[in-house]
Amino acid sequence: MGDVVVGASADRLAEPLGRLLGPRTGNALAKLGLETSGDLLRHYPRRYSEPGTLTDLSSLAVGEHVTVMAEVRQATVRPMRSRGGSMLQAVVTDGTHRLHLTFFAKGAGALRMHEHKLRAGRVGLFTGVVGEYRGDRQLTHPDYRIIGVDVEDADEALAEASRPIPIYPAAAAIPSWRIATSVRTVLDPLTPADLPDPLPESVRAERGLAGLHEALRLVHEPETDADWRRGRDRLRYEEAFVLQAELARRRARAAAEQATARPRRTGGLLDDFDARLPFTLTAGQREVGDEIAAELAEPRPMQRLLQGEVGSGKTVVALRAMLQVVDAGGQAALLAPTEVLAAQHARTLRALLGPLAEGGFLGGADNGTRVALLTGSQGAAARRASLLDAAGGAAGIVVGTHALLSETVQFADLGLVVVDEQHRFGVEQRDLLRAKGTTTPHLLVMTATPIPRTVAMTVFGDLETSTLTEVPAGRSGVTTHVVPADNAAWTERTWRRAREEVDAGRRVYVVCPRIDADDAPVPGGGEEAGDGVDLVPDDDGGAGTPRPLRAVTEVAEELRSRPVLADVAIGVLHGRMAPDEKDRVMADFAAGRVPVLVSTTVIEVGVDVPQATVMVVLDADRFGLSQLHQLRGRVGRGSDPGLCLLVSHAPPATPAGVRLATLAETTDGFALASVDLELRREGDVLGAAQSGAASSLRLLRVTRDADLILRARGDARALVDQDPTLATWPALVAAIDRQLTGEREEYLERS
Ligand code: ADP
Numbered sequence: 124m125g126d127v128v129v130g131a132s133a134d135r136l137a138e139p140l141g142r143l144l145g146p147r148t149g150n151a152l153a154k155l156g157l158e159t160s161g162d163l164l165r166h167y168p169r170r171y172s173e174p175g176t177l178t179d180l181s182s183l184a185v186g187e188h189v190t191v192m193a194e195v196r197q198a199t200v201r202p203m204r205s206r207g208g209s210m211l212q213a214v215v216t217d218g219t220h221r222l223h224l225t226f227f228a229k230g231a232g233a234l235r236m237h238e239h240k241l242r243a244g245r246v247g248l249f250t251g252v253v254g255e256y257r258g259d260r261q262l263t264h265p266d267y268r269i270i271g272v273d274v275e276d277a278d279e280a281l282a283e284a285s286r287p288i289p290i291y292p293a294a295a296a297i298p299s300w301r302i303a304t305s306v307r308t309v310l311d312p313l314t315p316a317d318l319p320d321p322l323p324e325s326v327r328a329e330r331g332l333a334g335l336h337e338a339l340r341l342v343h344e345p346e347t348d349a350d351w352r353r354g355r356d357r358l359r360y361e362e363a364f365v366l367q368a369e370l371a372r373r374r375a376r377a378a379a380e381q382a383t384a385r386p387r388r389t390g391g392l393l394d395d396f397d398a399r400l401p402f403t404l405t406a407g408q409r410e411v412g413d414e415i416a417a418e419l420a421e422p423r424p425m426q427r428l429l430q431g432e433v434g435s436g437k438t439v440v441a442l443r444a445m446l447q448v449v450d451a452g453g454q455a456a457l458l459a460p461t462e463v464l465a466a467q468h469a470r471t472l473r474a475l476l477g478p479l480a481e482g483g484f485l486g487g488a489d490n491g492t493r494v495a496l497l498t499g500s501q502g503a504a505a506r507r508a509s510l511l512d513a514a515g516g517a518a519g520i521v522v523g524t525h526a527l528l529s530e531t532v533q534f535a536d537l538g539l540v541v542v543d544e545q546h547r548f549g550v551e552q553r554d555l556l557r558a559k560g561t562t563t564p565h566l567l568v569m570t571a572t573p574i575p576r577t578v579a580m581t582v583f584g585d586l587e588t589s590t591l592t593e594v595p596a597g598r599s600g601v602t603t604h605v606v607p608a609d610n611a612a613w614t615e616r617t618w619r620r621a622r623e624e625v626d627a628g629r630r631v632y633v634v635c636p637r638i639d640a641d642d643a644p645v646p647g648g649g650e651e652a653g654d655g656v657d658l659v660p661d662d663d664g665g666a667g668t669p670r671p672l673r674a675v676t677e678v679a680e681e682l683r684s685r686p687v688l689a690d691v692a693i694g695v696l697h698g699r700m701a702p703d704e705k706d707r708v709m710a711d712f713a714a715g716r717v718p719v720l721v722s723t724t725v726i727e728v729g730v731d732v733p734q735a736t737v738m739v740v741l742d743a744d745r746f747g748l749s750q751l752h753q754l755r756g757r758v759g760r761g762s763d764p765g766l767c768l769l770v771s772h773a774p775p776a777t778p779a780g781v782r783l784a785t786l787a788e789t790t791d792g793f794a795l796a797s798v799d800l801e802l803r804r805e806g807d808v809l810g811a812a813q814s815g816a817a818s819s820l821r822l823l824r825v826t827r828d829a830d831l832i833l834r835a836r837g838d839a840r841a842l843v844d845q846d847p848t849l850a851t852w853p854a855l856v857a858a859i860d861r862q863l864t865g866e867r868e869e870y871l872e873r874s
């Protein structure tokens with residue numbers, strides 16, 4: 124991207140603000156990340172203050188930078204006895220609550236101007252950082268603007284006093300109204316010709332949307348509430364449309380590539396595999412399997428997202444796709460986000476395949492293949508063997524982590540890339556793998572957790588989606604309880620329950636948010652198995668004074684000393700351990716040699732130990748809903764019922780308590796994902812990398828704007844159908860470049 128020519132008028136949007144508004148204002152705006160006139164015009168008001176409506180002053184938090192509308196109650200200048208200067212103290216009010224304004228100066232004269240303006244009964248906007256003095260909220264040296272005074276003439280004052288007042292995301296360096304003035308200085312001389320519109324005329328007409336120039340005027344200089352709403356609607360639609368246009372373009376680009384058709388062959392490995400499957404496929408697995416089989420048979424690369432309920436059996440679906448490709452003479456690569464998962468996948472696939480995975484070995488099936496494992500930390504000999512199997516084609520399936528992307532890894536004929544638990548692999552990495560095939564490999568992406576439809580449309584919009592909603596029959600399911608952490612009897616009962624399960628030959632997971640006492644809480648609780656659609660919510664559930672979070676090493680010690688767990692081997696697993704050590708611990712756990720495993724969320728995704736029946740999550744309120752759902756999906760996978768105990772200090776009536784209760788009541792992952800989405804902030808949903816200020820989605824909310832996103836997607840796809848590269852839409856391409864640069868693009872790349 125980047126070599127876009129939008130004509131001479133684009134220059135008007137690239138003008139440095141310092142040149143247009145002077146270096147002082149330019150520098151102040153730069154602190155908000157605004158460098159060019161285009162940046163400033165896209166710095167939309169956060170809200171609008173209604174003239175005559177005062178801000179509720181009761182909600183001001185100390186330390187916060189605020190802009191409030193309030194009425195002056197009084198202002199007095201008086202000398203300061205101790206320091207020799209003067210001070211002006213004013214009080215403003217919303218009618219009920221009061222806010223103090225304080226100005227200091229050497230002499231009283233310097234304060235007269237303020238005193239003159241701050242007359243009782245006048246209404247103004249006041250901005251500054253909220254402080255506290257003797258129990259009163261106060262602003263020290265606030266910037267302010269008195270309605271009907273700080274404007275040039277009476278007409279303007281009157282007009283100003285009756286219009287909605289845009290309140291901009293501001294900073295101490297520049298108050299909201301100076302941003303408003305700056306915007307006007309930049310916007311007023313511009314004409315529609317200076318502002319190329321990314322939305323095609325036809326789309327605007329169809330949807331009844333304002334043009335770009337008009338929309339910017341409406342949001343920045345509205346005369347009525349209806350004005351800014353109309354402007355905002357158009358700009359919101361634009362955000363959705365620009366994003367969807369880029370996704371549609373990527374989709375079209377991929378569809379235009381050549382892939383090798385890998386049609387299903389009868390009498391091959393896949394048939395043998397199906398014949399030896401110890402269970403019957405669910406209807407969903409069959410259906411999705413057929414969909415994938417048909418796409419693999421095409422000479423176009425499949426681009427498919429497979430999402431499914433936890434435990435719905437995505438692995439088998441992926442394996443069957445891989446076998447179809449192997450039967451057709453190709454190879455499949457399976458990318459996992461962590462070494463633990465990669466190793467486990469290799470084990471699982473080999474176990475599922477049995478003799479079919481022993482191609483070339485004594486006792487292996489005649490038509491068998493091999494599953495090779497490639498990770499960064501494996502020994503030189505094992506690595507060399509895997510590399511040979513991959514390059515020579517002896518391994519039909521190569522499982523690995525990022526190590527698979529390294530240049531030394533060659534494939535004989537890579538036909539399919541399966542990305543498990545997608546979050547660690549981006550388009551670039553996909554491209555690296557693709558480059559290893561002679562034609563573009565088919566692509567299957569699997570998500571860790573169910574994700575709501577709008578998020579799928581926004582984040583994975585360039586992929587077709589298949590969904591497994593059904594969990595195989597015969598599962599006993601999981602019962603979930605919230606356990607109050609401060610109740611000693613309950614705690615005792617929890618560990619006794621763990622003991623009972625161990626005695627019955629089953630396994631127990633204990634998950635903590637930290638590794639050890641010095642460890643900062645793992646961000647998102649998601650250690651190395653990071654899950655981009657799942658962050659810890661901000662609220663601490665009003666849990667009161669901070670208490671140290673439970674840590675793996677400390678909890679392991681505690682459990683070892685509990686009489687009820689005497690003689691029970693207790694293992695420890697976390698991301699700071701060496702990979703081979705992690706493998707060993709997992710293997711010991713799976714085999715039952717160490718039936719209790721205390722760990723971080725490394726085990727969050729994908730780990731599959733059918734004998735595991737109990738999942739205890741300590742400080743459960745520190746984890747997101749989807750993440751907890753994923754964790755509880757680790758138990759109840761076999762024929763024995765699972766039990767998930769969410770141990771938390773959060774009182775039931777707090778948001779954190781409600782979240783946990785919701786989880787205990789809801790077993791449907793898709794329903795939970797929607798609730799989760801509503802409970803969290805947008806930035807969290809769209810990715811950890813995306814912080815508020817840098818977010819390009821300023822007006823769009825995937826939680827609320829589902830219909831709009833759907834419409835925008837339809838419009839964008841129709842446009843891309845006619846012009847797959849968008850060559851005839853330079854303004855749209857420029858908008859894609861602008862909107863999707865920086866962190867947002869990084870996030871898209873990660874999909
Ligand atoms: P997920 O979709 O969460 O990745 P997995 O693929 O790990 O789920 O499958 C969970 C477990 O269910 C595995 O042990 C797998 O062998 C088993 N399984 C998969 N499909 C079926 C089926 N149709 N019937 C019974 N068990 C199944």
Ligand code: MG
Pocket residue numbers: 437438729
């Ligand atoms: Mg899985």
